[in-house]
Amino acid sequence: MNNKRHAEVIGGGFSGLAAAGALAQRGWSVRLHERSLELRPSGAGIYIYENGLRVLEKLGAYDEAVKGAPFAHTREMRDEHNRVLSVHRWDPSKRVFSIVRQRVINAMADAARKNGVEIVLGSEAVAATPDGELTMASGSKLKADLIVAGDGVNSKIRDSLGLVAKRKGLPDGAIRVLIAKTPEEMASGDGGTTIENWSGSRRILYTPVSETEVYIALTMLHSDEIGKRTPIDKADWKRAFPHWAALIDRITDDARYDRFEYIRLKKWSSGRVAVLGDAAHALPPNIGQGAGCSMMNGLSLAYYLDREPDIATALDVWETNERPLTEHTQRISVFLGLPTTWPTPLRRAFLTLAGKSKWMIAQRTKTARHIPTGT
Template sequence: MLARTGWSVRVNERTPAIREVGAGIFLRNNSIEVLEEFGVLDSLRARGTELSHQITVDGAGSVMEERSLSGMSRVTVLPRQALVEELLAAAVNAGVEVVTGAEAVGISPDGSLTLRDGSQRKADLVVAADGVHSRLRSSFGELAKPRLLPTTINRYLLPHRKFAVEPFHREFWGPNRRIGIAPAGPDATYVYQVCKASDHAAGKLPSDAELWTRSIPVLADFFQEIARAPSIPHQYVTVKCSKWSVGRAAIIGDAAHGMPPTLGQGAGVSIMNARGLAAALTQHQDVATALRDWETTVRYITDRTQAWAIRFDVFANRFPDNLAFMRWPVAWCFKNFPILNARMRIAERGLVDTHLGQKLESSALFS
């Protein structure tokens, strides 16, 4: 986005190759709008699946909630590697220089970047995007540390659509155990399996098909399938930085606002905020002023989304067993009172309600 609006951009990538470790990823309306604007979505569509419905089901198969995914609620699911590859191609086509094996170890407010080999580079703007375990955020006084939440997620990418023929995202809820299933392109299915971190039997790999079947009987055949499939385990983590910028240095993405994936907004908020940053830099000649305007304008959306993602984790994954009967009434309220969904899904509107949501002046370059 910076290159398309006139900047000379260099990406320093720590690893020897550009690659993603993960399974599938949900892109919601706020990130879809950005990818459309910059001409990346068309190539992604062929590698993902645009969903039509999200359905929440209990262990016996009864529908708790159903949502139509259209307009500002639209969702596309695809393999993470596909997203990384398409963004890389778009960046290179825009003139971005990508240097691999170049680990950054320090940044400073004056725009200096220090690499692992001891070399230093100066820039008008330095952006750190090095994930929840960021080393760079401490370079300008940010002492935020990742906070582990007591929830475990195992992710799978199945090489078929046997259990996801329709363009639906289905989520099955057992007692503090949850499974999500969604098609992720023509020949792949993204699956996530969530439980309490203390529920070691449910979180272990390979997955215990018999144990999970007792929690969600309707998926007995499915659990036999994923018991044989490779999986990537994670524990939910959150990061909240007191500030996202200082001088001519900024921090973005999970490094600034890592959140649990309960709302599918980790990537979405990052892409949306990156779009806001590019817009702010077109509206202000001074970089430090642009960074302050950017954070002031977009931060409230991110903070509210992060707070709701944490609340939803408690409701979906760590609800007290003796209050399990309350899940149906709560789900009913979210289904029948749109204002609740609107508050929880504030990020799906993107930046449309802010001055940074205006179309960029150089948008003719994006076609």
């Protein structure tokens, strides 16, 4: 007789893959359902800080995830005249990589499969019950000791359990793309400097992510109909950022716009169902920690379930221990997004101060400096 505990995990993103891999490492039988026909994350590039990197190490995905990715060391904030407002140098003892998302997801999926996770593509779940029954879009029902909902901001599993306390569309959003490096960029060798350039309420974030690619994020107000248009209106963006005209011309048409969201749940679980990642705690990307928190919460979920045999009790302990840091991360991310809607002089003063204030830097980097549970 097979005494292994069984988990059904929904979502092949950062949270689902982290939870699935960590559970399988602890002897669970794990099946992960991804509704798409391939594991293909949207969003082009990503920053993963020390906390997330430690989780990737534990999952056995680190080496493959960071292969070829630059070690980020400096972030410059510039104004609409390309003048430097502040320069932040990351503490070299705390790693930060900027990486192509697909590379991280591939590395996590490979590691999860090696640990025994069965990944089922083209498999959509629609609802779950607290006693561990999962309903698939096909109508079939699956029973599990544990269901993990890592199915993103529009989580059907979360909504089937009525767990949302607050869900809010934020005033801004982003278009993200990867572009090929020019021969000059490839030759320059400095892959570790990120440039965040503001013009009015728009922003261009320039981040090298591999030997051959740069990740570009354009952010704008959700009300900025021209700014959020895809394919992007190049002439309009060049008017806002004349000094970036050559870069704007290199942006390809396969861009997509996403509005930032904030989500808070009444509870991160219901009976045998745990909810994590953007489904539970979506946040704006101002400190690049959404996936970091998703991965930390995936690993720590498996850690607490390993120590407490009763599932509902383990999920309560997990939430009690992990939720405060995630909520700090949400608060600081929302706070740092506030100046987006402020007049330019006020925003400039805030950004300059935020880049220099030791207190602000400590708040902003608290999540990155945290040693994740289970690492």
